[in-house]
Amino acid sequence: MERFTAKVAFTAATTVLAAYFILPWALKYPILLGKNRVWEPDPQFANLRETCIALHPSQLRGCEKFKIVGDILFAACISNWESRRKWFPPMGKLDMSLGEDVIRDSLYMVDLKTQKLTLLSMPDFPKHVDFCVHAPGDFSIYMVNHRRDASVVENFSYKSGSEEVSHMATYNGVQQGLINPNDIFAVPPSSSDSSPQSEFFVTNDHYFRSSKLGRILENYLRLPTGSVYYYSNPTGFRRVVRGLSNANGIAGFNPRQLDSTHVLANMVFVASILEGIVTAYRYVPGKAAEKGGFVKLRDFAFDFVMDNLAISQDGRWLYLTGHGEPAKLDWHWRSPNEVSSASVSYRMSLTELGAYFGKRGEMGESRVEKIVVDRMGLIGNASTTAVGDDMLNKYWISGLTFRGIMECSLYTSIPHGEEEEESD
Numbered sequence: 523m524e525r526f527t528a529k530v531a532f533t534a535a536t537t538v539l540a541a542y543f544i545l546p547w548a549l550k551y552p553i554l555l556g557k558n559r560v561w562e563p564d565p566q567f568a569n570l571r572e573t574c575i576a577l578h579p580s581q582l583r584g585c586e587k588f589k590i591v592g593d594i595l596f597a598a599c600i601s602n603w604e605s606r607r608k609w610f611p612p613m614g615k616l617d618m619s620l621g622e623d624v625i626r627d628s629l630y631m632v633d634l635k636t637q638k639l640t641l642l643s644m645p646d647f648p649k650h651v652d653f654c655v656h657a658p659g660d661f662s663i664y665m666v667n668h669r670r671d672a673s674v675v676e677n678f679s680y681k682s683g684s685e686e687v688s689h690m691a692t693y694n695g696v697q698q699g700l701i702n703p704n705d706i707f708a709v710p711p712s713s714s715d716s717s718p719q720s721e722f723f724v725t726n727d728h729y730f731r732s733s734k735l736g737r738i739l740e741n742y743l744r745l746p747t748g749s750v751y752y753y754s755n756p757t758g759f760r761r762v763v764r765g766l767s768n769a770n771g772i773a774g775f776n777p778r779q780l781d782s783t784h785v786l787a788n789m790v791f792v793a794s795i796l797e798g799i800v801t802a803y804r805y806v807p808g809k810a811a812e813k814g815g816f817v818k819l820r821d822f823a824f825d826f827v828m829d830n831l832a833i834s835q836d837g838r839w840l841y842l843t844g845h846g847e848p849a850k851l852d853w854h855w856r857s858p859n860e861v862s863s864a865s866v867s868y869r870m871s872l873t874e875l876g877a878y879f880g881k882r883g884e885m886g887e888s889r890v891e892k893i894v895v896d897r898m899g900l901i902g903n904a905s906t907t908a909v910g911d912d913m914l915n916k917y918w919i920s921g922l923t924f925r926g927i928m929e930c931s932l933y934t935s936i937p938h939g940e941e942e943e944e945s946d
């Protein structure tokens with residue numbers, strides 16, 4: 523009798539486990555791999571691709587991340603494609619055979635009014651240090667530098683109008699477990715003091731760095747081994763969240779992106795890309811490492827492996843951009859001229875979200891729009907970052923193997939429901 527009860531209990535427990543954890547986890551694979559994806563954007567964006575022009579396609583290659591501040595687009599791009607293909611930790615490329623050559627990636631600036639391209643020089647950056655950029659932040663410009671001895675965060679200061687950046691500091695979080703930094707959000711200075719950003723959040727995408735098996739397990743089993751770290755000079759690196767499946771893009775707000783209600787103040791979004799989930803958190807400036815200083819608000823589920831996140835300058839949209847057929851990404855990386863890698867880019871409205879975000883206490887899910895769903899990589903392959911501007915009717919997108927940054931018209935026809943938005 524006892525054995526029978528134990529058996530029933532065991533069966534019940536496994537059934538519950540299967541129903542609540544294993545099944546949803548397994549069912550997510552075909553979604554994330556794009557097996558049943560409808561390869562079409564929303565109708566109002568159907569002709570977007572035809573409006574795109576490539577900005578500086580001969581100079582700008584593989585700009586993995588860019589950020590628009592006012593009229594200026596800052597982009598971190600590849601200098602040497604052959605070395606990037608051998609050495610890029612986020613893709614698990616860890617070939618040390620580059621020899622003595624240092625890796626020098628490039629930080630560019632594009633004036634979006636005149637399209638003038640400027641390569642920002644880094645005169646005081648130590649010459650013997652690898653510079654393999656990944657993510658420009660704000661006006662301190664923070665970038666992940668995938669040095670071959672360790673991936674670190676670099677702090678540069680940029681003065682508006684200048685053609686160079688000054689190197690301020692290097693932060694190495696390896697001791698604290700920040701092995702694979704991916705993307706950075708620099709906390710904007712609070713309005714009371716005008717000092718430049720002196721705290722930031724950085725995502726850590728994998729737990730393993732050089733273990734091939736570890737990487738494979740993390741990716742294929744979608745292990746929750748990613749995390750988010752906080753850094754300030756008094757605290758050093760402190761992990762504030764763990765258990766994310768490949769924590770990748772992170773984005774938060776600057777004061778100029780907030781409306782008068784400030785409901786979105788001190789909020790950051792983090793993409794756990796191997797679950798297709800974006801999580802919203804609220805932080806307390808200066809106290810993110812303390813108890814209650816970094817609090818989860820809620821998850822938002824999507825149906826693709828996103829990469830970087832970006833918030834439009836008007837603060838009304840969160841853009842998510844990434845990979846529609848991630849199983850082909852590695853293949854494309856090896857043979858970019860033979861195999862395509864689908865580009866996918868959505869945006870989620872930040873003005874009509876549920877209880878946490880709504881201005882008037884609205885409940886429910888937010889509107890999500892599919893802007894690019896491009897299986898053949900016609901606009902470009904392996905998109906990683908995009909952002910739009912409704913006022914200018916512009917949209918920019920780039921990715922791992924894009925040539926140039928694509929500048930497109932966001933709407934080619936009147937967006938549905940625009941008429942009702944007048945009163946805002």
Ligand SMILES: *[C@@H]1O[C@H](CO)[C@@H](O)[C@H](O)[C@H]1NC(C)=O
Binds near residue numbers: 755
């Ligand atoms: C980065 O450098 C700037 C100087 O431009 C400094 O004000 C800021 O505090 C530095 N960031 C950190 C995290 O210390």
Ligand SMILES: *[C@@H]1O[C@H](CO)[C@@H](O)[C@H](O)[C@H]1NC(C)=O
Binds near residue numbers: 861862898900902903
């Ligand atoms: C994307 O990749 C495919 C396959 O290599 C290629 O045919 C296509 O031209 C690429 N797209 C762009 C915009 O270069």
